[in-house]
Amino acid sequence: MSENATIKGIIAITDKMRDEAKSIIENIKKLGIKPVILTGDTNASAKYIASALSIEETKASLLPQDKAEEIERLKQKYRSVAMLGDGVNDAPALASASVGISMGSVGSDVAIENSDIALMNDNLRTLPYLLKLGKKSSAIIKFNIIAAILIKFIVLILATFGLSNLTLAIFADVGVTIFVIINGLRLFSFKTNPESFL
Structure with a gap:
């Protein structure tokens, strides 16, 4: 003015x-x-x-x-x-x-x-919820990858020494896949109300 x-x-x-x-x-x-x-x-x-x-x-x-x-x-x-x-x-x-x-x-x-x-x-308020969900998702994905590789590696070592059988090989393949899917479903228990993160 x-x-x-x-x-x-x-x-x-x-x-x-x-x-x-x-x-x-x-x-x-x-x-x-x-x-x-x-x-x-x-x-x-x-x-x-x-x-x-x-x-x-x-x-x-x-x-x-x-x-x-x-x-x-x-x-x-x-x-x-x-x-x-x-x-x-x-x-x-x-x-x-x-x-x-x-x-x-x-x-x-x-x-x-x-x-x-x-x-x-x-x-x-959705933002902190989104960030926490992202961190939780990332942690579950990392755990699933490490667990799947570790189990398959152990079964591979056992097979190398002749200590593995078909049942164990199926578990290492199908069983681990089912385990990874079930573990991933834990995200459904994540709080869905953004207000609860404040």
Whole structure:
């Protein structure tokens, strides 16, 4: 605002922070994940949000390509990087991230197309749930692979010394497959209510 070419005041407009944002960020930190803000907003706006959410690293005034470059830099530093976005400006960064997550109901079509996961609602509480489900899935998959290879290797060693029979060979093949499937079904017991993760 000005009067006779003299600045009398400044009006600043900012997005309202969601009530659940702080608890979601705390939950993500508990999972060992470091949140970073990449935004096209001003530095002052980014620092305000970062301070309110206790986020240490922020990059502001970024163009879409700048966000993608920051994602590449973070991938070199942390190896795996997930990007959460909802707008056209986030599309290149979503495509560059190890895992791109878009807000399906409020996100632009371009953002959704460039993401690996589309959240079908705008409930951010889904994010910690999604991360925990991903970690649980990864742990079960790794266990299944190690168990299957180990059992088959043991049966192979036994067969080399003539200590294996057809029954044991069938167990090593079909039995291990059934075991892996049953073990994978444990994911169905995973809590399905995102609210329970806050």
